[in-house]
Amino acid sequence: MHGIVELPPGIDPLESAVDGQDVAIQDITTTPRSYTVEVELTSATSWRNSCSCGESGELLCAHGAALLYRWLAQPAIFEPRIKPPAPQEKPTNRPAPAAPKPPLVRETLKADNLPNPPVSSAIRYSPDLVNILVQIGLGELRSIAREYNLTTNGLSKQQLAEQIVEAIKQPDVVRRVATTLEKPQRQLLAALSLAGGLVHDDDLRGLFERFSLGQAAQLQRALLALQGKALLFRVNSFNADLLARNNSPSNLLDIGWFVPTEIRTALRIFVPVTSFDPEQPDEHSVLPHVQSLPPMRILADLLLVARALDGMQVEPDDSWFPTMMAESEFPTVHVNSPGMGHTALLSQPNELPSAALLTALQKKVSFAPSFLRFATQILLLAGIVQRPERETPYLRILPDAARLLLGSNHADVLSDLFKLWLQSPSATELFALQEDGLRLLCRMTPLNVPVLRVGELAEENMEARQALTDLLAQAPIGQWMQFTAFSRFVYRLNPLLLQRRQRLLPAPHWWLEADADKALKPQHLGDWQRAELLYVARLITGPFHWWGLCDVALSSQGRLLAFRMTALARWLLHDVPLDLDKVQEFTQETLEVLEDGQVLLPCSARYWPIIQLFEQCAEATGVERSQLRYRFTPQALSQALSQGYQMTRLLEVLRQAVARAGQSDGSGAQLLARLERWLASYGRVRIYTGVTVVETIDTTVMRELMATTSLDEYVIRPLHPTIVVVKPTATERLSDELKRRGQSPLIHDEDLYGPE
Template sequence: MEHVVPGALRRLRATDIISMAGLAAATRGQEYARLDAVQATRRDDGRLSGIVEIAASSASESGPEEEDAFSFPEPDAGSHYVTVELQGAMQWQSSCTCEAPSTALCEHAAALLYEWLAHPGLFRTLAAQAAMGNRPQKERLQDLVNDAAAAQLPTSKTPREKPSSRTGGAFRPILPPQHTLVQVGGMRDILPQLGISELRSIARAYAITAGNMNKPQLIAVLLEQVARPETVKKVAASLEKPLRQFLAAITLYGSAIPDEELRALYDRFSLGQPAHYQQALVSLQSEGLLFRTSLNSVSLARGALGSGQLEIGWFVPLEVRAALKVTVPMTPYTLPAGVQEGSERDDQPRVRSMEPLRLLSELLLLARLLDGTGLDEESAWLDFSDTLLAEFTGTTRASDGSFLLQSTSDQPPESLIARLRERLPRSRAFLRFALRLLRGGNMLRRADGDRNRLHIADSLAEKLLGEAQVQEAQELFMLWLKHSSIDELLGLREDGVDLRCRANALHQPVLRMGELEIENSEARQLLVSLLAQVTPGQWMHFGAFARFVYRLNPLFLQRRQRYFASPHWWLERQDDKPLKPSQFKDWQRAEYHYLAALIQGPLYWWGICDIVSAPDGALLAFRLTPLASWLLQGNGVPGELERGRRRRLTRLLVVVDAQEVLVPAHPAAWNLIKVLERFAQAMGIQRSYLRYRFTPQALSKALRAGEDTNALFKILHLLVQRQPELADALAQVTARLERLQKSYGQVRFYTHVPLLEVADQVVMRELEATTSLHEVVARPLSETMALLHEGGATRLSDELKRRGSAPLVHEKDNYEA
């Protein structure tokens, strides 16, 4: 039973240590653990013990700037024996020879807990010590000699590498010499970690005569060979077909794959008899195409390995991945006869494609629709700048106490989505996706003067449609790819799949902060990286692709949960039956729809893929567009983007009346939009058009900023040449703008002292005849100047603007000459 780790230790996280010890003590304890100061670690059930050895030189590992920033007290050099017993959440008992107050964990106890998180396999149990005591004395003495010799070696290791004297014990894996564990990386890092016999085996695969070469010489020759892609391809091509398929599957898997999962992958692809599995691994290792590593050091859930044992994984080195360029096997899809893009017949599949970067135009339309919108009680979702702080809402099931996750507090309310759909008819999923992008990209925020109203940046149109559109698209795509949320998981409810997790006695979900969000983000990135290996431009059968994903990695959505004896969260049918992703029928109910929603939703909206869907909406096939090589693989910007900007639109401008015009939200119309942004007032949207109104306020602001109206009149003149049918309407617009410009500055108001000044007596008489000037004048100062009552300047200014004039208002402390 000593090998069974109690739940309190398995659920321990770094944030728990900070809560128990405080930030200062936890930070110093983490530094002690990093510097290998924790020695002689042991575990007795849930009690951890060890010695924290602090050298005098470890008082300050940082430079002067870091010392000024953190100003921690100097540690006491010496040894401190510490024990910690975790009894539950935020419940512990600890003792330490440093005699720190017992109200919180001391820095030495924090170091012991951080050591447990980083290296649980190094903590000996009573059973391990008993086994060591029963060994022959000769073997025990030999171990002591080896440990002492290792301690005398120069300490050229990094702080994270453990001395050999601490790798003994019951949890040390017994590996044959040819199974050296190496760090994940490239061959330049891998080869020095191998023995000379392993290097010679790889050299034979590359037709290198090792002869009397020593290890450095052999490594240099091997590095020269693996740097040539054609040589690596030749070595891989010499393998038998099942081995080539096995290597390709491991490469497509992505990161390091656990040994247990690799065996299952071998079986799912039916690559050979189970007895041949080990021989396949040895063959790939001897060719230098596959290496073993410890998964305890890669990005897995901390403390998830409940047994505390070292887990072995496998990976393909970077040079081999780059040389082979493995692609996903394709099952071509042929469009039925007569099916064309845009066809809406109910009895035929529908082919849909998204114009490149059309998503950015849609974001601008949505932002303009939201600008100035009152939020009232719907504004809570805007307050979560960090999605990991969002709260879950749902219900608890009485039978097993599990919690049904229904929504999060950072999601836009359905009432807001319904209002938006009335003006911008888009799917609910797209509107939620777009709102997430707008908020994550800091393009949507509360207004400064009114916290219950939304406001967008003045330069948003330039960011989304201007010359920097390509760069903005890349940044937004990476933001979406890496952002943490559970939107996709909650979207499975539309397919009859619920998201559940464990709950405590208070009917609250028992999940670590960000656990669901991070797993969902990792699944999204894994699928996108796999899609990047699909051949572009060819229709691919989605059902066959989904089947391949299942055989390759059925646990892509719940990869971390396999490390727990009892999963923290799971998916189940709405009839309360949990789904097991290892079974294909259950996988089709959840992960299949997750994959389809990713392709039909975000990837289609980004313009990365075209899709073919059945009349009922089910995804039939997809193909990658040229944007996929740019966004997914980092290749050059495709020419489609520049051709889209030079596209000749059928209707570049729609004139509503002499005051209002409509412009399509398209990068091809950016030159016109850029001018309207300077001289007109944005008034929201109408269908897929941006609305602009020529108002005295907007023109006054432009003239006050030094803008030249010739640019506006010039582009209106060019529009008449391009759209002759607009000649009369644009003539009225031009005449109105000329009147506004002519009246600009003839009437001036000063806000610091309520003062009115006009150009001449004619203007003064016109004001007396058309406005309530006589009611607000406190005292005439001259024939062209008058002192006004308090608030009179604002009243007269509003009256003149309503009549189409453009008065000049001098703000306080900013008067013009």
């Protein structure tokens, strides 16, 4: 195996040294380090290691161990690379070492103290189309080449395959070939592309039937037509489910159907839309309630939640208390009565905040419990909020959380947080369905052991979330879409949105119930609307709306009627450059001074220059009325002055706030006067006790002592040109040296004469 191990900026423990006093001297760098690692497995228990860090042999270095652990955890991301034999050499059966394909993941949060997000499982992989085409007969290859107006005379299968692949990479050529398809064939190709481009036989037949594209014989004709134009490929020995997530090969299933990425990109297929007019009243003459959030607003809301969580005490009976936190990620299981069979009810996992914590949090910030759960999840994932520890049973946040979320690079942080949420396994959205009266159950063995694997629910939810995100990425921007029609299209495209893995099992490991002893079957439209439909609606009105991807139109009862994708979706889902000036949130709120001298500031990225002043010079004391609250203390002000911050701009901001308030004797004026008084009397005082001090009458005598005695060897710190602090052992020696020169120094002993 061959790979590159990259270390984030920080300290590399392998590059640390130890000096004579056993003090670690660590090499702190600001740029990532990368090491080229090669590991050759010689048997089940031995290997050879070669790394650019300098270590080699049978003992693995830390970088080689990281490569091996990555291979054990995610073998699918490693791509086998077998070099073709030279023309004059005989081919051998010995496989070449595999090399990990570098993940295409953008840079994480721009902060040294934030962890890197987990590597996305959706690593893009494009099968080798040339090898697939070479396996086709020569006659079929020539027929495909003629569809693309390619010359076939005198060309071998390899040359024909290479020419066809080059033609597929030209969007104009692909679109011209697609126009020759019949309507059912075009619809099937569009459905396959929107479904992710990867299906197997059972899913393909179901897809064809749900879209009413014809009978079984028509399906075979459509497949042959698409294959004959190299728009669809039949691939052996790959796992369709794994490919849908990883786009990487496997061998769990025998046959699958695959639409190349070049074809999907060239055809530019969009989700069908049923238009909706938010200005049109419903049957009760009530206009829909349109909800739209300012772009980047989620960053300010996350900061408010983080400040509200900072210092919050966790009760001993809370699931987040250090002694209560279970190391396992498996949710709590409540076994049902024996008459209900070997099944169990799944309760809320420990990754979600408790009801008591949400209640206490809601008293500080006026957000819905659903958003508080979501915001807490994001803050914990990014490491901005840290869970309680045994010594400190309260929540803590990073000291530079405001700079991360509202600073100059807040747009990049938003993109990184979104991708971190999208790629992180979590069962949050699944357990949120319990608020709609649904129950999550799992199968148990006769010994009451859950069949459900640890993390299985989180992986299922992550895949459903990513599938819906990929589908919304194909929706038009700025056009209102009827949710009922969109949800029906999602059902036809993929009814097993939440339980895609469960169809591969003889009996599902988990399922949803709305009524006791009646599992909901997603293949039935009625059952799908009672579970998966609610899941899709919750994602659109919840996380997707909070991220700023879409605006929503709700009925008077709060039911989702329609939604539209925003300009921010073009950036987050397609990496189209974003014009920050057009999407910046505008706020008319200003600084407010409370009666107790504390200051409230609007929580907004546009207000960041003012917030930065208070972050440097004041103490953050939480939130109030959805604003950041600060308090000036002598300690905070002294620390800011010690770090070299100038207070001119701060005083100017406070003077402007007092002038706008128009109160010369109000709380703002009192705060300004107090700060001016503190700054005028600011100074540094150092008090030394229990030290030996040498003092001379003037600087000339001090220079003479330094030149003629050993005083310079004992100086610890100079306090003044005529006063120095020396080691206690220097008293006797300096006294003897001066007496030999005929001088008698005045010695003041505190033990004999008392403090001076």
